[in-house]
Amino acid sequence: MPPLRQKLPTPITHVTPPELNVKSESAMTENKEGLKESSDAKEKAERGADKASESVLGEIEKLPVSSLAEASITTTVATASKQAKSAATEKKPQSSLWTKIKDAIRHTWDGTRLLGVEIKISLKLAMKMLAGYELTRRESRQLKRTTEDLIRLVPFSVFIIVPFAELLLPVALKLFPNMLPSTFEGAMAKEKRIKNLRKTRKEVSEFLRSTVKESGLVLPQTSNNAQRELFAEFFRKVRTSGESPSREELLSVCRMFKDDIVLDNLSRPQLVAMARYMNLPTFGTDMVLRYQIRHRMRQTKRDDRAIDYEGVDSLSVTELQSACQSRGIKSHGVSPARLRDDLQNWLDLRLRQNVPSTLLLLSAAYTYGASESIDSHYDALLSVLSSIPDELYHEAELQVHHAEGTATNKQRLEVVKEQEELIKDENKEISKTGKVIKDDVSVDDEPVTHEPPKDQTK
Structure with missing residues (x-):
C-alpha cells in the first residue's frame, strides 16, 4: 500500500481589502506632505533668523564705539550684580558650638606643645650661656621670649590652682590680654x-x-x-x-x-x-x-x-x-x-x-x-x-x-x-x-662703638 501523504496546512494569507489600501496610501501621502511643509517652515525660519541677525549687526555697526562700550559695561555690571545677589543669598555654613570647642581645645594643645618645645630649646641655650659661650641675636631673643612666657604663667597658674577660679579666666583675659604666653596667641x-x-x-x-x-x-x-x-x-x-x-x-x-x-x-x-x-x-x-x-x-x-x-x-x-x-x-x-x-x-x-x-x-x-x-x-x-x-x-x-x-x-x-x-x-x-623712682639709667652710658661682639667659641 502506498504511504499516506499527509495533508499540509495551507498558509494563512492576510488579504487587505481595497478600501484599506486606499486609506493607507492617502495617509502616506499626507505624511510626506507634512514633512515637506515642516522642512519648508524650518528653512523659512532659518532664513528669517539670518535676516534678523544681519539687521542687528547692521544696527550695531551704525552705533558709535562709546555706546558699544557703555552697553558692554552695563551688561557686565548687571551680570556682576546678579552674581553678587546670588552669592549673598547663599547661606554660609556656620560652625557649630562643638566645632568651636574642638578648635579651642586643639589650639590650646598646640600652644602647650609649642611652649614645651621652646622651654626645651631655651634650657639648652641657658646651659650654653652658663658655660661661657656668647649667644647670637636669634638665640638671645629665643631665650628672652621663653623667659617672658614662663613669667606670664605665674599669674595664670592661680586660675588653675584655686578652685572655681577658672570661671573668672575669660574676664581676666578681657582685662589683661597679655596674661597668656605668646604660644597661646591666636x-x-x-x-x-x-x-x-x-x-x-x-x-x-x-x-x-x-x-x-x-x-x-x-x-x-x-x-x-x-x-x-x-x-x-x-x-x-x-x-x-x-x-x-x-x-x-x-x-x-x-x-x-x-x-x-x-x-x-x-x-x-x-x-x-x-x-x-x-x-x-x-x-x-x-x-x-x-x-x-x-x-x-x-x-x-x-x-x-x-x-x-x-x-x-x-x-x-x-x-x-x-x-x-x-x-x-x-x-x-x-x-x-x-x-x-x-x-x-x-x-x-x-x-x-x-x-x-x-x-x-x-x-x-x-x-x-x-x-x-x-x-x-x-x-x-x-x-x-x-x-x-x-x-x-x-x-x-x-x-x-x-x-x-x-x-x-x-x-x-x-x-x-x-x-x-x-x-x-x-x-x-x-x-x-608716695614713690620715688630711682631713674639713674642713662641711654648714653654705653658709647656707640663698631667693635664686633665676642667670639662664639669659648
Whole structure:
C-alpha cells in the first residue's frame, strides 16, 4: 500500500481589502506632505533668523564705539550684580558650638606643645650661656621670649590652682590680654594687636607733628667754639632766613644732642605719646615714663649692634618685620627689600652717623604712614630740630655760652627759674604717689662703638 501523504496546512494569507489600501496610501501621502511643509517652515525660519541677525549687526555697526562700550559695561555690571545677589543669598555654613570647642581645645594643645618645645630649646641655650659661650641675636631673643612666657604663667597658674577660679579666666583675659604666653596667641588676636598698634602710631605721629614745639632739645655743655658757630648758623638758617642747611650740617647738629637730654626736656603729653608709639604702658608719673623709655632705648641700642654685626640680610622676613616694628618703622604692606633698606638706613644713622635714638624715633614718627626714603628721614630730622621754641632755643644758647665761659648772670637766672619749676612739678608727683623712682639709667652710658661682639667659641 502506498504511504499516506499527509495533508499540509495551507498558509494563512492576510488579504487587505481595497478600501484599506486606499486609506493607507492617502495617509502616506499626507505624511510626506507634512514633512515637506515642516522642512519648508524650518528653512523659512532659518532664513528669517539670518535676516534678523544681519539687521542687528547692521544696527550695531551704525552705533558709535562709546555706546558699544557703555552697553558692554552695563551688561557686565548687571551680570556682576546678579552674581553678587546670588552669592549673598547663599547661606554660609556656620560652625557649630562643638566645632568651636574642638578648635579651642586643639589650639590650646598646640600652644602647650609649642611652649614645651621652646622651654626645651631655651634650657639648652641657658646651659650654653652658663658655660661661657656668647649667644647670637636669634638665640638671645629665643631665650628672652621663653623667659617672658614662663613669667606670664605665674599669674595664670592661680586660675588653675584655686578652685572655681577658672570661671573668672575669660574676664581676666578681657582685662589683661597679655596674661597668656605668646604660644597661646591666636592669629586673629595677633592681627588685632598689630592693627591697634598701627592705629596708635598714626595718631601719635599726628600728635607729635602738631605738638613738638611744646618741648625743647637742650644742647649739652660739651660744645666748643666750632660747634657753637655751627649750632648758631644752623638755627639761623632754619629759623630766620629759611635756608635749607646741608646734610652734613644737619648730622653735625644732631650729634650734639644726647638721648638723656632730649628725654629730660620732653613734656608729659609727648612722653605719653612716645610710650604709646613704642608700645609701652602709659600709666605712671613722668619719671616712670622716662625710665621705661630709657630702658627700651638701651635694649634697642644693643640690638642695633647685634644686627649690624650679623648683617641685615641674615634676618628672616618675620625677624625683619619685628625689628622694624620695635623701632617704629612702618612694616605693614611693605616689601622685604624696602624693610631691609629702611633698617639699614636706621643702622647707618645710629651707628655710623651717631644720631641719637630719640631723634630717630621722632623722625620715624614724623614719616610714619608716608613714603619713607633716605631724604624723608633727613627731612624729618630737620623738622624736629627746627621746631624748637624760642625760650628753649635761648636755653640751648645759654649752654653753648656757658661751655665757653661767656654766659651772663641774667641768662643763668632764667634757666635756674625754669629748672626750679620742673623740680616743683616732680616733687608734686612724688607727694601724690608716695614713690620715688630711682631713674639713674642713662641711654648714653654705653658709647656707640663698631667693635664686633665676642667670639662664639669659648
